[in-house]
Amino acid sequence: MAPKGGLTIGQLAARTGLAVSAIRFYEEKGLVNPDRSETGQRRYEGADIRRLSFVMISQKLGFSLAEIQKLFRGLPDGRTPTKSDWSRISKSFRTSLDARIHQMELLRDKLDGCIGCGCLSLTACALYNPDDRIGDRGAGPRYLLGDEPGGD
Numbered sequence: 001m002a003p004k005g006g007l008t009i010g011q012l013a014a015r016t017g018l019a020v021s022a023i024r025f026y027e028e029k030g031l032v033n034p035d036r037s038e039t040g041q042r043r044y045e046g047a048d049i050r051r052l053s054f055v056m057i058s059q060k061l062g063f064s065l066a067e068i069q070k071l072f073r074g075l076p077d078g079r080t081p082t083k084s085d086w087s088r089i090s091k092s093f094r095t096s097l098d099a100r101i102h103q104m105e106l107l108r109d110k111l112d113g114c115i116g117c118g119c120l121s122l123t124a125c126a127l128y129n130p131d132d133r134i135g136d137r138g139a140g141p142r143y144l145l146g147d148e149p150g151g152d
């Protein structure tokens, strides 16, 4: 529970595991908006721990700051976001997450096989990508981008 008057930046850093400089950076980017104490010091509310935790994990999962900023525009200013506020933004986030999960599953499942990248360096390539036929569908590791063998 945030102490009356709010958390200091040091307390927020301790609980989130973020550096104070990172918290200030996220403030510059509009992802967190502290109040000020009478002496001008930043004061954060408990809900800011959740905001910054969400930012930290999203970045670890490869989401850009721009994607996170866009998502956070759906959160209310000037009041603590409620469950329904978070549910509302999580809907659009879920789609991106599902796409990333699908790509990670493809990578996990195809890592030791032919990924359709054009290298033709594995025995499996002769079977799954003879003469790099899959390259006709575009650049990159086609089987990690969702293409399936065959159908040429």
Ligand code: FES
Pocket (backbone or CB within 6 Å): 113, 114, 115, 116, 117, 118, 119, 120, 121, 122, 124, 125, 129
């Ligand atoms: S792994 Fe590169 S073409 Fe098969």
